[in-house]
Amino acid sequence: MSQQPLGTLSTENLQTLYTQYQSKQLALDLTRGKPSAKQLNLADRIDGILESSFVASNTDTRNYGGLDGLADIKALGSWLLDTPESAVIAGGNSSLTMMYQTVLFQKLFNPSWQGEISFLCPTPGYDRHFSICEELGIKMIPVPLVAGGPDMELAEELVSNDKSIKGIWCVPKYQNPTGVTFDDETVARLANLGNLAGDGFIVLWDNAYAVHHLDNKHPDPLADFWALSEAAGTLDSAFLFASTSKISHAGSGVAFMACSDTQRAFFLKHLGMSSIGPDKVNQLRHVKLFPTKSALANHMALHAELIKPRMELVVRKLDEHLKAPSQGEWTRPNGGYFVTFYAPQGTATKIVALAAGLGVKLTPAGATHPYGNDDSDSVIRLAPSFPSVAELDEAMDAFCLCVALATAQ
Ligand SMILES: Cc1ncc(COP(=O)(O)O)c(C=O)c1O
Structure with missing residues (x-):
């Protein structure tokens, strides 16, 4: 060259x-943001980590049940999501699946989601979020992503005036694809959007890169979306997601979500129609691999x-x-x-x-x-x-x- x-x-x-x-x-x-083989090697210890001990907190992880996930894995979920443990649901290997299910269940079973539904899509954004909307016939309205996150002036105006808008996609930290982290004011305004929007509005808070700092000593700070939503009285709008896909093994990690008690009951009711419970053995393997926040x-x-x-x-x-x-x-x-x-x-x-x-x-x-x-x-x-x-x-x-x-x- x-x-x-x-x-x-x-x-x-x-x-x-x-x-x-x-x-x-x-x-x-x-093209795709896949971890390299060397990154995957870092978690290889997970293989055999249980040494045939499958019981955790009196739960035999090999058996059916535990739709909301193994109690012991909730701590890991709360570190990633920055929410109380009690709000965490631990699922299968993909947070994208949980996002899809969240939108699907609202679309099918939430009476305020009838007729034309639109979503705000901070742009540029993650193509698979947009594919979910396309698949489910949800109209996408682009909102420019600026230095501190989505253009909130525009987002607030749109949700105030158009009651067909029922959701917004957010990747708040090291956003895919820009790497932008949302600033404090933007997070607070996003937490308040539910107060401006029509009934049934949700914020999909996809914190896929929550702990993926280039320099552990100088991570980008991110305001506490859960606490801000609680303070704004909009907790029923808050759906937070994360996973270990880019922490352990991308194809066999554990996904998490958190939401309010009301939304949790709604989600689990519908999830329970398609599943008797997640892979708790894999969840326990992750508990052993990451026993503490510092690990x-x-x-x-x-x-x-x-x-x-x-x-x-x-x-x-x-x-x-x-x-x-x-x-x-x-x-x-x-x-x-x-x-x-x-x-x-x-x-x-x-x-x-x-x-x-x-x-x-x-x-x-x-x-x-x-x-x-x-x-x-x-x-x-x-x-x-x-x-x-x-x-x-x-x-x-x-x-x-x-x-x-x-x-x-
Ligand atoms: C923003 C974002 N969300 C979700 C995912 C996929 O997450 P998971 O593997 O937990 O389904 C990715 C993967 O690239 C991503 O970039």
Whole structure:
């Protein structure tokens, strides 16, 4: 790769470089935020950790029952969710499933959710949240995500005037895809939204990256959404979610949610129609793996050792090669799994296509927006966790080359 910043090369030189790069036949993937194998290895001790002791607090975890999860795992849930233990429900391996069930049960069984239903979607956001809305026929209304979280001025105006709006998606910490953490004022205003909205309004508080700091000593602070909702008298609107997917093993973790007593009774009533209880053996394995909050924090510090160099590499390459804002702008997250690249208007699709031509897979332009519609054709989500550092280095050179070429053209 050129020693000179790519963004300073002439179009002709960039084109020559692009052709040279094509011959490398790269096969690199920056699409999904999957933990790397090394990250997964950190939790391998979970295999056999029970040593055939399956009983916890008088519960034989091998048997049926315990719809709301094993009592002993609730502490882990409360550390992640930042709620009282008594509010926690521990489920299967996916918090996304619990979010889907939450929305589905409201849609099917909440009388105030009849007729047209809309959701506010802070944008850019997590594509799978948007897929749930699409699947269930819920109209999505984008709300720009700004420095401190969703544009609350707009969110408040919308819920006050449009009673079809029954929910908002939030990833409050190290947001997917921007890495933004919501500021205190935004969290307080989100907790108050239920007072402005029509009946049955819910906030889906997806804290998937609650403990995923790059530097354990300097995590982004996040206000206490549960306490603020309680104080605002809107606890029935608050649904909080988290999981160990990016803490232990992504495919076999434990998911958690928390909500008010009323919503808990409603959720469990409907959940009980499809399940006799979650995998409590796996829940107990997680109790043993993370017996204390500090054991969890120590484990997350090991994750940070692996993910921090990758996140830093992405930002360093962008800083080195591209000139902001004429060649794009990018976020500098303190945690989570993603960096968002804001390409100059109208160039994201082209950049993604150019990268594909070099064998570098990027999330399709628009994927971070409801219905896949990024009107400004600008947002590209970069997910550096999975490739090795060497692969990422190469992928980022190729990415910067494609940005420089697309913007030069
Ligand atoms: C914001 C967000 N929520 C939820 C998930 C998925 O969580 P789970 O594995 O618990 O279903 C992800 C995974 O990337 C995510 O980024």
